[in-house]
Amino acid sequence: MRYYDTLAEYDRMGFNVVVDKTWEEIDVGDCFDDTCYDIQDMRDKINSGQLDWFMLRVRVFVDDIELSSEYLGGMLYDNPSECLTDGSAEDLIHSALESAKDRMHGLYQKFWALSMEIDAERAGNPTP
Numbered sequence: 001m002r003y004y005d006t007l008a009e010y011d012r013m014g015f016n017v018v019v020d021k022t023w024e025e026i027d028v029g030d031c032f033d034d035t036c037y038d039i040q041d042m043r044d045k046i047n048s049g050q051l052d053w054f055m056l057r058v059r060v061f062v063d064d065i066e067l068s069s070e071y072l073g074g075m076l077y078d079n080p081s082e083c084l085t086d087g088s089a090e091d092l093i094h095s096a097l098e099s100a101k102d103r104m105h106g107l108y109q110k111f112w113a114l115s116m117e118i119d120a121e122r123a124g125n126p127t128p
Contacts, residue, residue, distance in 0.1 A: 007081055015067075017058065017061075018061070021052075026073060031074040055073040070095045071092075
């Protein structure tokens with residue numbers, strides 16, 4: 001089972017947005033160029049807790065119903081909360097909100113059609 005630590009929660013346009021993180025499975029050497037970075041030093045700092053190597057997740061809810069989620073891996077920070085102010089989380093929040101709006105529009109249309117069927121059935125005119 002994967003565990004997540006919540007970094008922030010926001011209310012955006014009536015949506016509840018949760019930003020959290022979990023450990024990253026990919027080796028740091030698979031994401032950084034060893035000609036530019038000291039990969040072993042990065043690994044040592046991750047293993048000792050000096051650096052946090054994680055995957056970011058953003059989820060969007062309405063009334064505790066999850067409408068969308070977005071993920072971004074390969075996050076390396078001294079302090080994970082830095083991703084809340086450098087634009088990384090905001091980009092993911094924007095993407096998750098757009099997905100949630102699209103899904104909500106589709107659900108609205110589906111619920112409207114179901115509502116019409118229920119009303120017709122109650123009026124004694126069931127639709128096929």
